[in-house]
Amino acid sequence: MLSATELELLMQNVVFAHQETCQFRQENLQILRWETFTPEEMQSLQQKPMDQMWERCVCHITDAIQYIVEFAKRLSGFMDLNPNDQIVLLKAGAMELLLIRMSRAFNWYNSTVFFEGKYAQLELFHSLGCHDLISSMFEFCQSLCALNLSEHEMAFFSAMTLLDPSLHWLQERHKVDTLYRKIHLAFRNLLQRTHREFILTKLPEKEKLSSICQLHLEKLNIFRQMYPSIAWERFPPLYKELFI
Numbered sequence: 001m002l003s004a005t006e007l008e009l010l011m012q013n014v015v016f017a018h019q020e021t022c023q024f025r026q027e028n029l030q031i032l033r034w035e036t037f038t039p040e041e042m043q044s045l046q047q048k049p050m051d052q053m054w055e056r057c058v059c060h061i062t063d064a065i066q067y068i069v070e071f072a073k074r075l076s077g078f079m080d081l082n083p084n085d086q087i088v089l090l091k092a093g094a095m096e097l098l099l100i101r102m103s104r105a106f107n108w109y110n111s112t113v114f115f116e117g118k119y120a121q122l123e124l125f126h127s128l129g130c131h132d133l134i135s136s137m138f139e140f141c142q143s144l145c146a147l148n149l150s151e152h153e154m155a156f157f158s159a160m161t162l163l164d165p166s167l168h169w170l171q172e173r174h175k176v177d178t179l180y181r182k183i184h185l186a187f188r189n190l191l192q193r194t195h196r197e198f199i200l201t202k203l204p205e206k207e208k209l210s211s212i213c214q215l216h217l218e219k220l221n222i223f224r225q226m227y228p229s230i231a232w233e234r235f236p237p238l239y240k241e242l243f244i
């Protein structure tokens, strides 16, 4: 059982871990939210060769994943898990946390997402040749934006998504489960105090997140078959470690 102070300390740990590793500050994303790409800029990005655009995006994603790894490392208890389980959790959770974090940088009003300093429409990513993946990511962001999560709620949702005790291959499942339950308790406590309990039933279910991530892995494999050299030479090592 957790005491009131332990709950408070745990909540602070989760919120600080998120705030210190969220990559883009909320206030900056807000200021820039009406800065969109001009038609000329759109056109030049849409005409980029597929491999160039993929390489650019994978680099941005790899950057973002470094922040997600840092978030995990700061969650109290994560570093006490055995190294195998830490990798298992990050392999399964990195892409999901990317999507959750992407929704913070999504402008639901005009369906644009923060990309290289401005807000981009779906069409900008045309040359990637994976319209279904990108549009399902946009849809996911749209649905998560509708909940209008606070940074505190976003922090808890991210931590709970990462610390998934139901994952296959976990060696010390009970340790992940204990961590998960503590964080879930602290989250419920926060929601009760802020009268936001209803969002627990509205958060996207696990399957939704993992189905998009499955699509991601398929797309990645197609891309690798098309451009085998790039995937190995120029994809950053962390990306290969987690996704290839």
Ligand SMILES: CNC(=O)[C@@H]1CCCN1C(=O)c1ccc(Cl)c(COc2cccc3c(C(F)(F)F)cc(C)nc23)c1Cl
Pocket (backbone or CB within 6 Å): 054, 056, 057, 058, 060, 061, 064, 095, 098, 099, 101, 102, 105, 113, 114, 115, 116, 125, 128, 133, 134, 137, 215, 216, 217, 219, 220
């Ligand atoms: C707000 N910005 C962001 O969230 C991301 C992470 C931080 C920087 N960033 C972007 O610049 C960004 C924003 C929006 C979009 Cl749609 C993209 C393009 O995303 C992708 C293009 C290609 C493949 C992607 C794949 C695939 F398939 F490789 F696994 C998987 C993910 C998740 N995103 C892909 C990117 Cl890279």
